[in-house]
Amino acid sequence: MAETSDTILAIRGLKVDFTTPDGVVNAVKGIDLDVRAGETLAVVGESGSGKSQTMMGIMGLLARNGTVGGSAAYRGRELIGLPPSELNKIRGAKVTMIFQEPMTSLDPLYPIGRQIAEPIVHHRGGSYRDARKRVLDLLELVGIPEPERRIDSYPHELSGGQRQRVMIAMALANEPDILIADEPTTALDVTIQAQILSLLRMLQQRFGMAIVLITHDLGIVRHFADRVAVMRRGEVVEQGSTAAIFERPSSDYTKMLLAAEPRGHKAPPLDSAPIVLEGRDVSVDYQIGGGLFSGGHRMFRAVDRVTVRLREGQTIGIVGESGSGKSTLGRALLRLIPGAGYYRFGSTDISGFDRARMRPLRREMQLVFQDPYGSLSPRQTVGEIVTEGLFVHEPSLSKAERDRRAVAALTEVGLDPEARNRYPHEFSGGQRQRIAIARAMILKPHLVILDEPTSALDRSVQGQVIELLRRLQDSHRLSYIFISHDLSVVKAMSDYVVVMKDGRIVEEGETAAIFESPREAYTTSLINAAFNV
CATH class of the missing domain: 3.40.50.300 (P-loop containing nucleotide triphosphate hydrolases)
Structure with a gap:
């Protein structure tokens, strides 16, 4: 891929691998991408295609068992292998990221105002008190109602959509050069989606900011992105202008995504x-x-x-x-x-x-939570997570029988049963949601x-999950x-x-x-x- 003069992030031969008990998982397999100044590049593909791990690798945010190779140069400066102290000067200031699951990204012990102020204080100096006016402006900008009251709220006091808007405010605090938005509207209702996307476009035009949009929502991509890169199994199978991808897709895989x-x-x-x-x-x-000893509630x-x-x-x-x-x-x-x-x-x-x-x-009576990562223990394997309820409700089952039930449950929700020896952080958001569904269904509830x-799932997988839920419903009433x-x-x-x-x-x-x-x-x-x- 030839690098153009307006390229501000050049990715070449990027690889991301994870070491697991079952061997090395090649999540990203040597891809090339360019991000150009002021553009919106959408990276699309099914769950597990490597979209999020590509950007997490560039940002130095992989889990401990993950490694990244290849090159990612921001304005000519290599990010791969950069010491954390130097990388931190770029992360949160020049390149920022909105994460897919806001509840696990926000600290439950601190008010949201302080958390939004943190990157401002870190990169611009001053005190948290000095940053308060900027935080209020940001909360109003992203559509949080009553910002004067909400600035002192804790994450658990906000809805899923409001927490996502807090993450967007935090990412925009220092007016970044590149904003990586990983499913930025996943937790938002349809009316707020349009407002958030309009806000991002306005900020993009005002500051000349590039946006890398990671999403499974092709409806958003069609109306928001300038260029599209389609990923499958860790590889880029097709990329081009949004009009070309939607009107003249060359890959059968892209055609399948558009039809889903x-x-x-x-x-x-x-x-x-x-x-x-x-x-x-x-x-x-x-x-x-x-508070505990104060009134005013x-x-x-x-x-x-x-x-x-x-x-x-x-x-x-x-x-x-x-x-x-x-x-x-x-x-x-x-x-x-x-x-x-x-x-x-x-x-x-x-x-x-x-x-x-x-x-x-x-x-x-079972519940499948909205935030699959927050409801899955990072210390347990997938097999342990899925069979956890059996220890409570069927304690007499043997280990072999529990394992057999886990294999059946994971297969039923479309996951490779060999994945039961891996940990939640090794999976995409959509895969984690299927793990959560398997955990509920293994008990055969009424x-x-x-x-x-299905909020974290791409359209093709949504259809599979809907069919799965229908089959279970018909079989067991x-x-x-x-x-x-x-x-x-x-x-x-x-x-x-x-x-x-x-x-x-x-x-x-x-x-x-x-x-x-x-x-x-x-x-x-x-x-x-x-x-x-």
Whole structure:
């Protein structure tokens, strides 16, 4: 590849390897890429293609068992092998990165304002107090409501989308030369996606900043990127202008990616199907502000008198913007967090059940979390993670039987069972989400709440996971609550849809009715944003 005069990052022969108990995994196999001043380069491909590991290798952020080779020159200065003290002068100032999973990137012990101020203080000097005005401006810029109040909030007090916006503010703090955005809109609802992308474009034009966009969302790529590089199994199979890639793809693999889209529809259960889970007049309040010995706190109602009834074999899709209360409602229905109202699982009133009384029921009611990396122990192998629930609910199983069940579960979710001896950090975001699904499914539950289960997956894998969930549902009469901001997936997966805003249900009904003739303006705006109407 010939380097042009406006190239500010030249990648040549880049390799990334991981040493594992099963041998060396070649994650990136000698690729060449150029990043040009002021452009947006999209790096796309399925989970495990090496997209994220390419950039992590350049930034010197690989796990301990990872090694990087080849060349990555930023404005002529070689980054590979640069001492950390010298690399730190570039990272966070000239080249910054928005990570795929914000909850694991933000320190739970510090307010978000201090964390955003850290790169400002490190690279520009001054105190955290001096940086406060800049932090407030950044919070407002990325769309965090009430920045004066939120600046002192902790990560766990924010929704997934709000945490991602904090990461974007932190990355933009020093007006970088290159912004590497690894799935920057994965945790965001469709309306906020458009705002964030518009913000990034505005900043790009203002500062002449180059953006490397790592994503599985080809809809975003089509409207946002100047050039596209398609990766598969650690290699670049095709690259060119966005128009050329979308209009005249030369690789069969690229053609497959462009054709992938969630399809099909879910038939509703019979009216006579028994109710598996019911939450009536569910309300959840959080105390915010104040401290252990100080006053000044107030109550925030995250879920406000919501009623949900889930039947056997049914899939209820819950949609709404970040902070609408979707995930909080799911956890309240499983009695994982306290909430007012009436709760029933099957024929059992569980409204007053404490943790001990709920424990025997946990096998029957599983949860797949939104953030797969945060829910997977970095100290356990994949096999240990997937079989962890068997120790609690089937303690008499032999080691050989647990291993057999792990192999079956991993195969069922589309992972190589040989991967059970590896650790979570060795997998892509999409692969980690499939591990989390396998962990839930190995117990053969009757009810599963899926909180953004496909948010980290590329479109082709989304279709595979949807088909997997459908097969499991048909085989075992499973009931799902499917929480997502991806309306195309909800449309394919659900037979009933609940639309939430500010903790309340604004509209609900059968899937076809909601998507074809929504009654509320808010629902219409979500659908229009999702399908680029």
